[in-house]
Ligand code: KG4
């Protein structure tokens with residue numbers, strides 16, 4: 001079985017081709033096309049610009065992914081009435097994605113539905129000996145215009161190649177990023193010992209603590225009331241003149257501060273850390289950074305020392321709150337594991353400190369490799385495979401975007 005996964009929920013255009021073998025799951029191709037350079041000058045993601053880039057990127061990336069996974073089947077399709085009719089319907093599906101339609105039309109006229117070649121057919125056979133090809137696509141949460149481009153693209157392919165679709169929740173996909181890898185099938189099958197789990201999903205758009213009783217069984221315990229942790233890092237980086245995306249930039253400066261072994265003299269609040277609930281709030285932290293910055297003489301606030309010190313403190317303030325609330329939830333729900341995911345999970349301090357605390361607490365700690373923390377479609381493919389096993393297949397006509405989708 002081959003799964004084609006698509007994610008365009010924010011500013012990365014992501015396509016993955018996953019092969020589900022009888023024993024293992026193998027990424028045949030995993031492409032993330034970053035738009036960082038385009039959005040950097042705005043200090044954040046500009047949705048209409050991101051949508052335009054997705055429209056530009058999707059077809060070339062699909063082609064590259066099919067080539068990498070040896071699935072591209074280029075043959076000049078014979079122009080006939082049926083093809084004309086199909087292209088007309090494609091135009092309807094992509095009526096809001098004009099540029100994408102032009103690109104896709106050209107591509108599909110030259111490319112047959114991808115087939116598994118002989119060299120891989122045995123590995124791609126399911127245990128019941130059926131071979132099913134499938135598209136999985138992120139339908140939310142995320143930036144609405146961006147989500148629609150990926151979803152309409154998936155619908156068009158589903159219609160044209162007659163493939164079933166599975167809609168995917170981006171937050172669930174971030175959790176499934178923990179199961180990407182050659183032994184993921186084994187990990188999923190032998191995961192009973194993980195539950196109940198406390199999942200901390202921290203990204204540019206979300207900060208959520210989720211109780212996971214089993215695969216597919218989630219309850220949101222708490223979430224941010226304003227800015228997400230990644231959003232806070234992005235905004236603080238902007239104040240400090242560190243550029244976009246802020247998370248990695250803050251991390252780099254904070255590391256330099258530590259190299260000199262200094263103790264931070266700047267002290268920022270740890271918002272809501274002592275409150276009993278599992279909610280977060282990070283907008284006050286950003287304001288505190290802004291006031292501190294503005295109240296310093298220009299010579300100080302532009303100094304390397306100040307920027308490094310502030311970066312280290314804001315990073316630690318966020319890590320402190322995230323860890324404290326996660327451990328509190330783990331204790332209350334007698335969790336057997338803590339599962340981390342989302343772009344901010346790529347942060348070294350968060351990974352290291354949460355691991356130490358989890359082990360002290362005697363719960364298992366799971367975190368994806370860094371490349372699968374930030375947005376990617378591999379996690380959408382694995383989540384898709386899982387949902388396929390649960391029978392969640394849909395017809396393309398019934399797929400819709402929900403920018404505020406809850407897990
Ligand atoms: O999951 P993601 O790629 O996109 C969303 O779903 O939002 O997360 C992006 C967020 C950005 O706010 C970025 O600054 C943050 O993840 N991020 C990091 C690191 N790498 C990315 N934050 C802290 N440390 C990092 N190394």
Ligand code: ZN
Nearest residue numbers: 203342343375
């Ligand atoms: Zn994400």
